[in-house]
Amino acid sequence: MVLTVPNSIKTCFIFITALMVVTSAHSSSLERAWIPDAVLLGQSRLRVLFWEIYDASLYATKGVYDPEKPFALSLTYLRGFSGSDIARRSVDEIRRQGFADETVLASWMAQLDAIFPDVVEGDQIIGISQPSEETRFILNGVLIGTITDQNLSRRFFDIWLSEKTSEPDMREALLGINK
Numbered sequence: 001m002v003l004t005v006p007n008s009i010k011t012c013f014i015f016i017t018a019l020m021v022v023t024s025a026h027s028s029s030l031e032r033a034w035i036p037d038a039v040l041l042g043q044s045r046l047r048v049l050f051w052e053i054y055d056a057s058l059y060a061t062k063g064v065y066d067p068e069k070p071f072a073l074s075l076t077y078l079r080g081f082s083g084s085d086i087a088r089r090s091v092d093e094i095r096r097q098g099f100a101d102e103t104v105l106a107s108w109m110a111q112l113d114a115i116f117p118d119v120v121e122g123d124q125i126i127g128i129s130q131p132s133e134e135t136r137f138i139l140n141g142v143l144i145g146t147i148t149d150q151n152l153s154r155r156f157f158d159i160w161l162s163e164k165t166s167e168p169d170m171r172e173a174l175l176g177i178n179k
Contacts, residue, residue, distance in 0.1 A: 039063035044173035087112035115145030
Protein backbone atom coordinates (compact mmCIF):
# COMPACT_ATOMS: atom_id res chain seq x y z
CA MET A 1 0.00 0.00 0.00
CA VAL A 2 1.34 3.39 -1.00
CA LEU A 3 0.50 6.35 1.22
CA THR A 4 -0.13 9.61 -0.63
CA VAL A 5 0.32 12.90 1.23
CA PRO A 6 -1.87 15.75 -0.04
CA ASN A 7 -0.02 18.72 -1.56
CA SER A 8 -1.43 21.08 1.06
CA ILE A 9 0.23 19.08 3.85
CA LYS A 10 3.50 18.93 1.90
CA THR A 11 3.39 22.70 1.36
CA CYS A 12 2.66 23.31 5.06
CA PHE A 13 5.54 21.03 6.10
CA ILE A 14 7.95 22.78 3.71
CA PHE A 15 6.85 26.20 5.00
CA ILE A 16 7.29 25.21 8.66
CA THR A 17 10.72 23.70 7.95
CA ALA A 18 11.84 26.83 6.08
CA LEU A 19 10.57 29.06 8.89
CA MET A 20 12.51 27.03 11.46
CA VAL A 21 15.70 27.31 9.38
CA VAL A 22 15.30 31.07 8.88
CA THR A 23 14.54 31.68 12.57
CA SER A 24 17.49 29.55 13.63
CA ALA A 25 19.84 31.29 11.18
CA HIS A 26 18.67 34.74 12.30
CA SER A 27 19.11 33.93 15.98
CA SER A 28 22.56 32.46 15.42
CA SER A 29 23.56 35.56 13.39
CA LEU A 30 22.81 37.72 16.41
CA GLU A 31 24.60 35.35 18.77
CA ARG A 32 27.66 35.38 16.52
CA ALA A 33 27.39 39.16 16.47
CA TRP A 34 27.97 39.45 20.22
CA ILE A 35 24.40 39.83 21.44
CA PRO A 36 23.65 36.39 22.88
CA ASP A 37 20.79 37.67 25.08
CA ALA A 38 18.98 39.62 22.35
CA VAL A 39 15.20 39.34 22.43
CA LEU A 40 12.80 40.48 19.71
CA LEU A 41 11.20 43.71 20.88
CA GLY A 42 9.09 44.65 17.85
CA GLN A 43 8.56 44.37 14.09
CA SER A 44 7.15 46.51 11.31
CA ARG A 45 6.94 46.69 7.52
CA LEU A 46 7.87 49.82 5.59
CA ARG A 47 5.49 50.62 2.77
CA VAL A 48 5.83 53.62 0.49
CA LEU A 49 2.63 54.27 -1.44
CA PHE A 50 1.80 50.77 -2.69
CA TRP A 51 5.38 49.37 -2.61
CA GLU A 52 6.60 47.14 0.18
CA ILE A 53 10.22 48.10 0.95
CA TYR A 54 11.46 46.00 3.90
CA ASP A 55 10.51 44.28 7.11
CA ALA A 56 12.26 45.66 10.19
CA SER A 57 12.84 43.93 13.52
CA LEU A 58 14.41 45.34 16.66
CA TYR A 59 16.28 43.06 19.05
CA ALA A 60 17.27 44.45 22.43
CA THR A 61 19.35 43.11 25.28
CA LYS A 62 17.00 41.12 27.50
CA GLY A 63 14.06 42.62 25.56
CA VAL A 64 14.55 46.16 26.85
CA TYR A 65 15.69 48.88 24.43
CA ASP A 66 18.37 51.14 25.83
CA PRO A 67 20.52 53.03 23.30
CA GLU A 68 23.45 52.68 25.74
CA LYS A 69 23.27 48.86 25.66
CA PRO A 70 23.75 46.45 22.74
CA PHE A 71 20.83 46.12 20.33
CA ALA A 72 20.27 45.06 16.74
CA LEU A 73 18.06 46.30 13.94
CA SER A 74 17.34 43.83 11.15
CA LEU A 75 16.05 44.86 7.73
CA THR A 76 14.84 42.15 5.36
CA TYR A 77 14.44 43.68 1.92
CA LEU A 78 11.29 43.01 -0.08
CA ARG A 79 12.78 44.43 -3.30
CA GLY A 80 16.20 45.19 -4.72
CA PHE A 81 18.18 48.38 -4.09
CA SER A 82 21.70 49.52 -4.86
CA GLY A 83 24.03 49.96 -1.91
CA SER A 84 24.55 53.57 -2.96
CA ASP A 85 20.79 54.20 -2.80
CA ILE A 86 20.67 52.71 0.72
CA ALA A 87 23.57 54.92 1.85
CA ARG A 88 22.10 58.04 0.21
CA ARG A 89 18.66 57.44 1.72
CA SER A 90 20.25 56.93 5.15
CA VAL A 91 22.13 60.24 4.93
CA ASP A 92 18.99 62.00 3.65
CA GLU A 93 17.07 60.74 6.70
CA ILE A 94 19.84 61.89 9.05
CA ARG A 95 19.76 65.30 7.39
CA ARG A 96 15.94 65.39 7.61
CA GLN A 97 16.20 64.87 11.38
CA GLY A 98 18.12 68.11 11.68
CA PHE A 99 21.80 67.25 11.29
CA ALA A 100 23.15 69.91 8.94
CA ASP A 101 26.97 69.66 8.83
CA GLU A 102 27.40 68.83 5.13
CA THR A 103 31.13 68.05 5.51
CA VAL A 104 30.36 65.41 8.15
CA LEU A 105 27.39 64.10 6.14
CA ALA A 106 29.65 63.66 3.09
CA SER A 107 32.10 61.67 5.22
CA TRP A 108 29.27 59.53 6.59
CA MET A 109 27.93 58.99 3.08
CA ALA A 110 31.33 57.67 1.99
CA GLN A 111 31.49 55.30 4.99
CA LEU A 112 27.97 53.95 4.46
CA ASP A 113 28.47 53.65 0.70
CA ALA A 114 31.58 51.52 1.33
CA ILE A 115 29.62 49.19 3.64
CA PHE A 116 26.25 48.68 1.98
CA PRO A 117 26.15 46.31 -1.00
CA ASP A 118 23.40 46.04 -3.55
CA VAL A 119 20.54 43.98 -2.15
CA VAL A 120 17.90 41.79 -3.74
CA GLU A 121 14.55 40.61 -2.44
CA GLY A 122 15.09 38.44 0.64
CA ASP A 123 18.49 39.87 1.63
CA GLN A 124 18.82 40.73 5.29
CA ILE A 125 21.09 43.40 6.73
CA ILE A 126 21.49 43.49 10.50
CA GLY A 127 23.00 46.52 12.18
CA ILE A 128 24.38 45.66 15.62
CA SER A 129 25.04 48.56 17.96
CA GLN A 130 27.70 48.02 20.60
CA PRO A 131 27.72 51.44 22.29
CA SER A 132 31.19 52.73 23.14
CA GLU A 133 32.67 50.15 20.75
CA GLU A 134 31.40 49.93 17.19
CA THR A 135 28.44 49.13 15.01
CA ARG A 136 28.68 45.99 12.89
CA PHE A 137 26.72 45.33 9.73
CA ILE A 138 25.93 41.77 8.68
CA LEU A 139 24.48 40.75 5.31
CA ASN A 140 22.85 37.31 5.28
CA GLY A 141 25.05 36.15 8.18
CA VAL A 142 28.35 37.62 6.89
CA LEU A 143 30.07 40.68 8.39
CA ILE A 144 30.24 43.39 5.70
CA GLY A 145 31.55 46.37 7.64
CA THR A 146 31.86 48.34 10.85
CA ILE A 147 31.45 51.92 11.99
CA THR A 148 33.53 53.21 14.91
CA ASP A 149 32.13 56.77 14.83
CA GLN A 150 29.60 56.76 17.70
CA ASN A 151 27.90 59.90 16.41
CA LEU A 152 27.25 58.29 13.02
CA SER A 153 26.09 55.09 14.70
CA ARG A 154 23.62 56.92 16.93
CA ARG A 155 22.32 59.05 14.06
CA PHE A 156 22.01 56.00 11.79
CA PHE A 157 19.79 54.10 14.25
CA ASP A 158 17.85 57.30 14.99
CA ILE A 159 16.45 56.95 11.46
CA TRP A 160 14.13 54.32 12.95
CA LEU A 161 14.28 54.86 16.71
CA SER A 162 14.32 58.64 17.27
CA GLU A 163 11.19 60.61 18.03
CA LYS A 164 12.16 62.64 14.92
CA THR A 165 11.82 59.62 12.63
CA SER A 166 9.88 60.03 9.40
CA GLU A 167 8.03 56.78 10.27
CA PRO A 168 6.58 57.24 13.80
CA ASP A 169 4.24 54.23 13.52
CA MET A 170 7.18 52.01 12.59
CA ARG A 171 9.16 53.37 15.55
CA GLU A 172 6.33 52.54 17.95
CA ALA A 173 6.00 49.02 16.52
CA LEU A 174 9.75 48.40 16.73
CA LEU A 175 9.95 49.66 20.30
CA GLY A 176 6.88 47.67 21.30
CA ILE A 177 4.98 50.80 22.31
CA ASN A 178 1.20 50.32 22.72
CA LYS A 179 1.25 46.54 22.32
